[in-house]
Structure formats: C-alpha cells, structure tokens
Amino acid sequence: MSSGVDVNLENIWIKFGDFVAVREANVNINGGDFFSFLGPSGCGKTTILRAVSGFLNPSEGRVLIGGKDMAGLGPNKRPTALIFQNLALFPLMKVWENITFSMEVSGASAGERRKRADELLDMIALPGQGDKLPSELSGGQKQRVAIARALCAQPDVLLLDEPLSALDLKLRQHMRTELREIQQRVGITFIYITHDQGEALTMSDSVAVMRAGIIDQIGDGHAVYDTPATPFVASFVGENNVFRGKISAINGDEATIATNRSGELLSKITPAAVGKLNVGDDAMMFVRPEVLKMQEGDAKTTISAKVLNEEFEGNSYSIYLEGEGGKQIKMAMPNLGNDPHKAKGDMVSFSYDASNAVVMPAGDLASE
Amino acid sequence: MKSNILFGRIALGVYFIIFFGYLIGPLVVMGFTAFNSAAFPSITPWQCFTYEWFSELFQDERILNGIKNSFIIGFGTVILSVSIGLAASLVLTQVWAKWRSTYYTIIIAPILIPGVVLGISTLVFWRQVSDMLGGVPLLNNGIFLTIIGQSTFIASYCMLVFVARLQRFDAGLTEAALDLGATHTQAFRKILLPFMRPAIASAAVLAFLASFENYNTTTFTFGSYPTLTIELSQMVRYGINPSISALAVIIVTITVFGALTLEVLRRRSKVKAGDIKPSKGLPSWLFGNVATILLVALSFGLIAMVTTAQSYSPQQCKANYKEARQLENQIKIDALQAARAAAIAAAAANGETTEESGTDEPATQGGATGAFGGVFAPTNLEGAAGQNSGEDNGAAAPASPFGGVFDPTNLEGAAGQNSGETAPAAPASPFGGVFDPTNLEGASGTGGN
Numbered sequence: 001m002s003s004g005v006d007v008n009l010e011n012i013w014i015k016f017g018d019f020v021a022v023r024e025a026n027v028n029i030n031g032g033d034f035f036s037f038l039g040p041s042g043c044g045k046t047t048i049l050r051a052v053s054g055f056l057n058p059s060e061g062r063v064l065i066g067g068k069d070m071a072g073l074g075p076n077k078r079p080t081a082l083i084f085q086n087l088a089l090f091p092l093m094k095v096w097e098n099i100t101f102s103m104e105v106s107g108a109s110a111g112e113r114r115k116r117a118d119e120l121l122d123m124i125a126l127p128g129q130g131d132k133l134p135s136e137l138s139g140g141q142k143q144r145v146a147i148a149r150a151l152c153a154q155p156d157v158l159l160l161d162e163p164l165s166a167l168d169l170k171l172r173q174h175m176r177t178e179l180r181e182i183q184q185r186v187g188i189t190f191i192y193i194t195h196d197q198g199e200a201l202t203m204s205d206s207v208a209v210m211r212a213g214i215i216d217q218i219g220d221g222h223a224v225y226d227t228p229a230t231p232f233v234a235s236f237v238g239e240n241n242v243f244r245g246k247i248s249a250i251n252g253d254e255a256t257i258a259t260n261r262s263g264e265l266l267s268k269i270t271p272a273a274v275g276k277l278n279v280g281d282d283a284m285m286f287v288r289p290e291v292l293k294m295q296e297g298d299a300k301t302t303i304s305a306k307v308l309n310e311e312f313e314g315n316s317y318s319i320y321l322e323g324e325g326g327k328q329i330k331m332a333m334p335n336l337g338n339d340p341h342k343a344k345g346d347m348v349s350f351s352y353d354a355s356n357a358v359v360m361p362a363g364d365l366a367s368e
Numbered sequence: 369m370k371s372n373i374l375f376g377r378i379a380l381g382v383y384f385i386i387f388f389g390y391l392i393g394p395l396v397v398m399g400f401t402a403f404n405s406a407a408f409p410s411i412t413p414w415q416c417f418t419y420e421w422f423s424e425l426f427q428d429e430r431i432l433n434g435i436k437n438s439f440i441i442g443f444g445t446v447i448l449s450v451s452i453g454l455a456a457s458l459v460l461t462q463v464w465a466k467w468r469s470t471y472y473t474i475i476i477a478p479i480l481i482p483g484v485v486l487g488i489s490t491l492v493f494w495r496q497v498s499d500m501l502g503g504v505p506l507l508n509n510g511i512f513l514t515i516i517g518q519s520t521f522i523a524s525y526c527m528l529v530f531v532a533r534l535q536r537f538d539a540g541l542t543e544a545a546l547d548l549g550a551t552h553t554q555a556f557r558k559i560l561l562p563f564m565r566p567a568i569a570s571a572a573v574l575a576f577l578a579s580f581e582n583y584n585t586t587t588f589t590f591g592s593y594p595t596l597t598i599e600l601s602q603m604v605r606y607g608i609n610p611s612i613s614a615l616a617v618i619i620v621t622i623t624v625f626g627a628l629t630l631e632v633l634r635r636r637s638k639v640k641a642g643d644i645k646p647s648k649g650l651p652s653w654l655f656g657n658v659a660t661i662l663l664v665a666l667s668f669g670l671i672a673m674v675t676t677a678q679s680y681s682p683q684q685c686k687a688n689y690k691e692a693r694q695l696e697n698q699i700k701i702d703a704l705q706a707a708r709a710a711a712i713a714a715a716a717a718n719g720e721t722t723e724e725s726g727t728d729e730p731a732t733q734g735g736a737t738g739a740f741g742g743v744f745a746p747t748n749l750e751g752a753a754g755q756n757s758g759e760d761n762g763a764a765a766p767a768s769p770f771g772g773v774f775d776p777t778n779l780e781g782a783a784g785q786n787s788g789e790t791a792p793a794a795p796a797s798p799f800g801g802v803f804d805p806t807n808l809e810g811a812s813g814t815g816g817n
C-alpha cells in the first residue's frame with residue numbers, strides 16, 4: 001500500500017459570488033494521519049474537501065498533496081479518493097463492479113478486477129457479496145463497499161465526507177473503530193469530515209474545528225477538548241458551563257474573572273489566549289460539567305447554587321443547578337454506587353480545580 | 369344515505385362504460401369489421417367470418433410499399449430524434465441557470481408549431497440548401513426530407529422524456545466516477561448512459577410511433593416515398609374496403625404488445641433499482657390491472673387466429689349466406705307477386721283503380737324503407753323475372769333512400785347470379801347504393817370481390 005503523503009492547504013479562500021465559504025484556511029496534515037474537520041452543518045467542510053479532491057478551485061491559495069501543487073489538476077488526476085456524503089454507489093452496477101470501477105476505467109481485465117474485488121470484499125468483511133446490487137445491501141454494508149471502492153483506487157489520500165451520518169448509533173460506533181483500523185492498516189492519509197465531535201475525537205490524530213468558513217483551532221483531541229482556543233470551540237466540542245465577566249487580575253497563565261453573577265473565579269488562561277488578555281477585558285470562562293466536584297474548595301473556585309433537578313443516566317448523573325441570578329450550571333458525576341442524591345431546592349457548594357477551567361476573550365458561542 | 373351511495377356507484381359505472389366505450393369502442397368496432405366478409409367496413413349486417421381482408425392487405429403493393437417506407441423513415445427518425453433529444457437535454461443541464469428557461473422554450477417550440485408548417489418549411493429550406501449547393505439529390509429525397517421534417521418536433525418529445533429522467537440523476541455519481549479516475553467520456557458512457565437507457569428505449573418507441581402515424585408533416589415531404597399514412601389517405605379517396613380494418617387490427621395488436629413489453633422492461637428496471645421487490649411465482653404485473661388481462665386475452669386470440677387461418681375457409685359460409693339471401697328474396701318476390709295478383713283480382717272484382725292498392729301493398733311487404741323503393745317495385749318485378757336478380761332490391765335497397773332509384777339499372781346490367789354479393793354491404797353507407805351499379809357493372813361475373 002502506498003504510504004501516506006502530506007496535504008497542505010496554504011491560505012485557501014473559497015468564494016461563491018460574494019459569499020465567502022472558506023476564509024484563510026491554513027492546514028498542514030502529516031502523511032498517514034487521520035485528520036478531521038469538525039464543525040456544524042454549513043460551515044464549509046464539504047467545500048474544503050471538494051477543493052482538495054479537485055471538484056472546485058479555491059479562489060485563492062494552494063492545495064499541495066505530497067508537496068505537489070494541485071492547481072489545474074482535475075479530480076481524476078489527483079491521488080485522492082472521496083467517499084461522498086451520500087456514498088454515491090453506482091446503482092446499476094454490482095458490488096464488485098462498483099468496487100473495481102477505478103480499475104475498469106484504467107483498462108484492467110475482468111479477471112483481475114474480480115480477483116481484487118474478492119480481496120477487498122474479504123477486507124471489509126463482506127465475502128461473497130460481490131454479485132449483489134447496492135440496493136440489496138444494508139446501510140452499513142453500503143458504507144463498507146464505498147470504502148472498498150475508494151481504497152481500490154489506491155489513493156494517497158482518502159477523503160471522507162460525513163460517511164457515518166446516515167447510520168444508526170450502534171453501527172456508527174462500530175464503524176468508527178473499523179474505519180480507524182482500516183486507516184492504520186493501509187497507512188494512508190485520511191481526511192475526515194464530521195459534525196459529530198464524538199467521531200472526531202475518537203478517531204482523529206488531529207482535528208480542525210471550523211466555524212462559518214473559519215478554522216478556529218487545529219490540534220489533537222485533548223488540545224481541542226481541554227484547551228479550546230475560542231468560545232466557539234469550547235462550546236461546540238463537548239458540553240461546557242460558561243461564565244461571562246471581566247478580567248480582574250492576571251497572574252502568569254492564570255486569571256481572575258469578575259463574573260456577572262457568580263462572583264470572582266480563578267481559571268487557567270487557555271494557551272491560545274496567553275498574552276492576549278488584559279485586565280478589564282470581556283472574557284469567558286469555561287468549566288466542564290465533569291470537572292465540578294460536590295465539595296467546597298478555595299473561595300475563588302467555589303460556587304453555591306440550588307439543586308433544580310437530577311437525571312440518572314446509568315453510568316453517570318447529571319445535576320442541574322441554579323446559581324445566583326438564575327445562572328444555569330450543569331454538573332456530571334460518575335455513578336460509583338454512592339448516589340449523592342440531593343433533594344430539589346437544596347443549597348449546595350461545589351468547586352473545581354483552576355487548572356481544569358479555561359478563560360479566553362469573549363466571543364461567539366456555538367448555537368445549540 | 370345508502371341509496372345515495374348506490375346511485376353514485378351506478379353513475380360511476382355508467383360513466384366508465386361511456387368513457388371506455390368512447391375510448392376503445394371505435395377500435396373494437398373497426399377490429400370486427402376486419403373479419404366480416406362484407407365489402408364495406410361494417411359489422412351489421414354480419415355476413416361471414418373471414419380472413420380474406422388480411423390476405424388482401426398483404427397483396428396490396430401500395431400498402432406494403434407504404435409500410436416499408438414508414439419503417440425506413442421511422443428508424444431514421446428514431447436515430448436522429450433520440451440523438452438530438454439526448455444532446456439537447458444534456459445541454460439543458462449544463463446551460464447557465466439564467467438562460468435555461470429560454471433555451472427550454474426554444475427547444476420545445478416545434479411541438480407547438482403546426483406539423484403542416486414544419487412540413488412546408490422543411491421542404492422549402494432544404495430545397496433552398498440544395499439549390500445553393502447546385503442541386504444535391506439527397507436533399508430533395510423524400511426519405512431524407514421526411515426524417516428531417518419529422519425529427520424537428522419528435523426530437524422535442526424525446527428531449528422531454530430525457531429531461532424527466534435526467535432530473536432524477538444524481539450528479540454525484542458522475543463526480544464519483546471522475547474521482548475514481550474516469551475521464552469525462554468514460555463517466556458519460558459508464559454512468560450516465562446506462563442510467564438513461566430506459567428513457568432512451570421509451571423515447572425510441574415514442575419517436576417511432578410518432579413518426580409512423582405522422583401525416584401533417586409527411587404530406588409535404590414524402591416526395592416519391594409515400595408512407596403508410598399517406599397511402600391510406602389516398603386510398604380512402606377512392607373508396608375503402610375492410611383491408612384497412614385488417615391493417616388497423618395489426619397495428620393495434622403490435623402497439624399493445626409494444627406497450628406490454630415496455631411495461632415489463634420498466635418493471636424489471638424498477639426491480640433492479642430496488643424500487644419494488646421482485647415477487648416469487650407468477651409476476652404480479654400479470655394480474656396487476658385489467659389492461660394486462662385484456663392483453664393476455666388478445667394474445668390468445670391472436671394465436672387462435674393464426675392457427676385457424678390455416679384451415680378455416682369462409683367459402684361455405686358465403687355460399688350459405690347467399691343462398692339464405694336468395695331464399696329470402698324469393699319469398700319476398702313471391703309475396704309481392706301474390707299481392708299483385710290479389711290486387712289485380714280485387715280491382716277486377718271491385719272495379720277500383722289498380723294503382724293505389726297495387727303500390728301500397730308491395731311497399732310494406734317488401735320491407736323497403738326507401739321512399740321511392742315502392743314506386744319502382746312493380747317495375748322491378750316486370751323487368752326482372754329471373755329469380756336471382758331480386759337480391760339487390762330486397763337486401764341492399766331498403767337501407768338507402770336512393771338505393772331503389774338505381775335498382776332497375778342494376779338488374780338490367782347484372783343479371784348474373786353472383787352480382788348480389790357486394791350489394792349487401794351497402795346499408796352501412798347512405799351512398800352505398802350509389803356506387804353499387806359501378807361495382808356490379810365492372811364485376812358482374814365475380815361478385816365484385
């Protein structure tokens with residue numbers, strides 16, 4: 001199998017008339033990586049992928065694959081294979097013909113194609129299904145055929161456009177691991193698009209989080225989850241409690257925020273914002289539900305609130321709290337067999353570790 | 369309430385009977401006339417069951433030649449129209465959205481232009497082109513002009529069929545093919561074309577039928593290659609016989625089988641695409657609707673016809689029919705003679721005028737509906753003492769008001785016993801009787817067949 005090649009997007013702008021779909025994208029993807037673009041629907045993910053695969057030309061900037069500028073090369077000349085959002089299996093061709101379509105157009109004999117199809121069918125765990133039509137397969141099977149079809153073209157880069165979005169939850173989770181396994185086996189660069197942060201985090205070596213045509217942050221799953229660069233990333237990736245306020249003090253990579261309703265709170269400054277915050281700036285502090293502890297700590301990391309509701313979710317509890325001035329806070333606790341069970345209306349004090357909270361300049365949040 | 373529903377159902381039933389009667393009644397009637405030995409297409413009076421019109425049809429050089437030309441032109445039109453239509457529909461999907469509706473209107477306009485205009489303009493245009501090039505025989509050739517002329521609007525029909533199909537095409541499939549390394553030509557040939565295949569088949573059938581039945585345009589362009597429709601229209605001018613019905617039966621049968629085949633293909637491609645599940649055992653479309661059941665019945669009828677046609681001969685029936693007619697007439701003549709004799713006797717006895725009673729009675733007894741039929745009846749009898757001659761009076765004349773007028777001539781000109789055979793057909797046409805004399809004169813010995 002071909003080993004992975006680098007993909008570089010250099011200052012890519014993509015415009016449709018006056019509408020800017022992608023703004024100043026700079027992305028460097030290492031060869032053999034599983035790289036994801038994560039963002040809400042309509043943020044320009046597919047558009048970027050189409051620029052990489054050659055279906056559209058960026059208005060500005062360059063796409064480099066394996067160091068080569070792809071300008072002027074059509075999709076059939078690029079070492080990429082795209083798995084379409086709707087799979088786009090050829091409905092009138094049998095499964096094996098679908099899989100080996102790339103060989104057919106390059107003139108391979110039927111015997112060769114059949115042989116290769118059987119190999120790939122074994123790989124995707126669909127042995128002996130080659131003579132079916134795509135319409136006779138289940139959703140997950142179609143999915144795998146699409147993957148096999150793309151791999152059969154022996155691309156250096158495999159592009160996947162939300163390939164799992166049509167599957168049910170169980171199958172989706174199964175396919176995640178399967179995709180990751182395939183990627184590690186074939187060793188080529190995968191560029192994966194999704195609006196599901198769970199998918200992006202579980203599979204990727206690296207994630208680019210996009211918002212309305214802008215890439216807000218690129219990093220591995222931990223970086224994106226634990227140290228979000230912008231309020232958008234913080235609120236889009238996973239759940240978060242947001243506290244708005246003004247910076248009242250800065251001490252190295254820690255800052256104190258005078259929050260609007262919850263008093264003064266201490267937090268780590270998110271790495272991307274270190275050196276960019278000044279006292280008096282509007283800021284947002286994010287604390288994840290699972291880092292909140294049901295115990296009092298320092299004055300600057302302790303919040304008091306009233307219990308509104310408690311939800312049991314099997315492996316965890318969600319506790320919904322209402323702080324000063326109606327501030328909504330969510331807390332999540334693992335189910336360790338000792339139900340803390342608070343009655344509705346109880347006043348509780350809880351705290352967090354300042355290193356688990358991040359503060360950054362105020363900005364737009366991801367809308368629910 | 370209940371009676372209302374009942375009334376509604378009855379009304380609906382009546383409506384359907386009328387509606388379907390209106391739709392297929394003429395075809396059914398025409399179908400039967402093809403098997404009646406009467407010389408003019410009719411089902412009453414039913415004479416003899418016969419296949420002779422089919423053999424007559426296949427002996428008619430002009431019709432056969434017309435069919436041949438129709439087929440040649442039909443195939444030419446299919447190839448040209450389908451190609452142009454497909455190209456036009458593909459361009460439509462590529463054209464800049466702003467110009468799409470304008471383009472569409474231009475392409476579709478030939479359907480709205482009268483065929484006559486298309487025919488004339490085709491003729492004029494290509495003659496002009498030919499003249500400019502110093503006289504190219506091909507450009508004045510009837511087959512060439514007809515194919516070109518018909519295709520101007522048939523291509524638009526085809527385009528409509530293609531556009532409908534193309535609207536359901538997922539452009540992502542072409543992209544997928546390109547992405548997998550196919551050239552644009554390969555993507556077209558391996559992805560789009562197979563997808564369009566059912567539409568191409570439908571368009572081809574449509575184009576062929578439209579070409580086959582076309583008259584308006586063809587009438588200006590056929591030159592020395594008359595098509596079937598042209599031949600038929602020319603034949604009708606000089607009188608019509610049931611071989612045209614026989615042709616209609618054949619065409620209807622072919623059309624119906626064509627439609628059935630198309631339906632089967634359509635179902636099969638749907639099954640292939642997974643739209644409907646293939647059923648086990650007998651295919652469900654066989655029982656799916658009344659039309660298909662009728663089709664099956666029709667095909668059995670056809671098989672029966674082909675097998676019996678080898679052995680069946682209507683000669684006996686015809687002879688019987690003639691005999692029956694002669695007998696009937698003999699009875700009438702006898703009755704008339706008796707009545708006349710009685711009238712003369714009565715007149716002699718009572719001393720009244722002979723004319724009045726003499727004319728009244730034969731008129732009613734002879735069954736003549738013609739106003740003048742009775743007037744001539746006495747003369748007939750005098751002029752035609754032979755027993756066979758009466759056939760024309762008795763059978764043919766009554767339905768036609770003028771039939772009786774010519775009777776005396778008939779009888780004089782055609783005393784032979786076979787002469788009556790064509791005459792019974794006359795009742796279907798008010799002018800049937802007018803033509804009889806000619807028939808009889810021209811073919812006194814053979815019975816006009």
Ligand SMILES: Nc1ncnc2c1ncn2[C@@H]1O[C@H](COP(=O)(O)OP(=O)(O)O)[C@@H](O)[C@H]1O
Nearest residue numbers: 016019021039040041042043044045046047048
């Ligand atoms: N061909 C196009 N013409 C105009 N606008 C487009 C076109 N393709 C995409 N867009 C717009 O660009 C934005 C990003 O689209 P897309 O990349 O498909 O989003 P997603 O992240 O959901 O894949 C959307 O607002 C979409 O309407």
Ligand SMILES: [Mg+2]
Nearest residue numbers: 045046085161
């Ligand atoms: Mg998309």
